[in-house]
Amino acid sequence: MATSEFDLIKRCFLDQGLGFSRSGIELGIGDDCALLSSPNNLSLALSMDTLVAGIHFPADAPPAQIAHRALAVNLSDLAAMAAQPLGFTLALTLPHSDVDWVEQFAQGLLPLAQEFNCPLIGGDTTRGPLTITLQVHGEVDPRLALRRDAALSEQLVCVTGTLGDAAAGLLITGASSHLGAGFAFAQQPTQAESDFLLSRYFAPRPQIAFARAAAPHLRAGIDISDGLLGDLGHVLTASGIGARLDLESIPFSAASRRCLSREHAEQAALAGGDDYELCVVLAPEALAKAQAVAKSVGVQLTAIGATQQRPGLELVRGNESVRASAEAYQHFAVEAP
Numbered sequence: 001m002a003t004s005e006f007d008l009i010k011r012c013f014l015d016q017g018l019g020f021s022r023s024g025i026e027l028g029i030g031d032d033c034a035l036l037s038s039p040n041n042l043s044l045a046l047s048m049d050t051l052v053a054g055i056h057f058p059a060d061a062p063p064a065q066i067a068h069r070a071l072a073v074n075l076s077d078l079a080a081m082a083a084q085p086l087g088f089t090l091a092l093t094l095p096h097s098d099v100d101w102v103e104q105f106a107q108g109l110l111p112l113a114q115e116f117n118c119p120l121i122g123g124d125t126t127r128g129p130l131t132i133t134l135q136v137h138g139e140v141d142p143r144l145a146l147r148r149d150a151a152l153s154e155q156l157v158c159v160t161g162t163l164g165d166a167a168a169g170l171l172i173t174g175a176s177s178h179l180g181a182g183f184a185f186a187q188q189p190t191q192a193e194s195d196f197l198l199s200r201y202f203a204p205r206p207q208i209a210f211a212r213a214a215a216p217h218l219r220a221g222i223d224i225s226d227g228l229l230g231d232l233g234h235v236l237t238a239s240g241i242g243a244r245l246d247l248e249s250i251p252f253s254a255a256s257r258r259c260l261s262r263e264h265a266e267q268a269a270l271a272g273g274d275d276y277e278l279c280v281v282l283a284p285e286a287l288a289k290a291q292a293v294a295k296s297v298g299v300q301l302t303a304i305g306a307t308q309q310r311p312g313l314e315l316v317r318g319n320e321s322v323r324a325s326a327e328a329y330q331h332f333a334v335e336a337p
Helices: 007-016 063-079 098-113 165-173 189-204 209-219 228-239 254-260 262-272 283-298
Strands: 025-027 043-052 084-094 122-128 132-140 156-160 220-223 242-246 277-284 303-306 312-317 320-322
Touching: 007 098, 043 063, 063 084, 063 098, 063 132, 063 189, 063 209, 084 098, 084 209, 084 254, 156 283, 165 189, 165 254, 165 262, 189 254, 209 277, 209 283, 228 242, 228 262, 228 277, 228 312, 254 262, 262 320, 277 283, 283 303, 303 312
Parallel strands: 084 122, 242 312
Antiparallel strands: 043 132, 084 132, 156 277, 156 303, 220 277, 242 303, 312 320
16 A cells, blocks of 8 residues: 555654754644744745755765755755755656655764754645755844855955865766766876765765854855856946956865866866855954854865956966856756757
8 A cells, every 4th residue: 555645744753853843933844834933023034945856965875965965055045045954845747656754864964963853843745756846944034144145355264174076076976967078097096085075975074053153243144056157256246346356275185186187176066066165255354253153063165266356256276367267067068069
């Protein structure tokens, strides 16, 4: 006998403990709508991502890894706004009813949901090609929200963590990359390096603790989902300014430095995407305070360039101008015939 939609939800999500209670959630999963409340003077922050098998993740990846990544990338959007998570909704489209797969998927959601106090508060399940749509709900003081349109010229551009690791991790899975067939390892990763790079792809770390603590020192921000070039470009366009980045300042992990050529490491950092680190703009005099906050939460914060009044994004290596060798990920890129 086939498992019904409601039995699947109860067994795989409610019985797993994903619908836990917390302040701000007046009514969670199980009714027509969830009811949320937020204290006065806080704004609600909402974000949604859809992940499609074979496009945003390998279809044969372990379901727990897929789930962790799906929730992490949405929480990263809240981090980009310096918002505190409240809860999330999930629309899960499955080729067929597979209780074991869904149970493992739910188990992959639970640790991150508990860590960030972000319960499942509603959703839907249906049949079709494997697709995951997840919406996060959060709250933020509007005076501290990191908007894309708030950057000023003559300020510093900084990033958290290291860049390009997720693109290298995707390479290990054997999935195709928008960076092209020539994007390859110069040295094959060791087992430890492979584990690290794969974790950077499947288990990105939402930088919520840093963003919320550092928000008073930051001017604008965005999470790096489609590659540094494209995502910083969104901030520059929205703010009506430009920037100059020094490629020699971009932070790379030891694994990326050893396994990728300099050209491919830079390609991965600039256009690989999926790193889900933060790119922030701040005044030069705020850098020391922001870096102290980063250190206190175990995060590296690196200045990689500066904004300028002239529009556009200029790349340099030292004093030499450099032309980008790859473009940021495009969801609707036109494929060559």
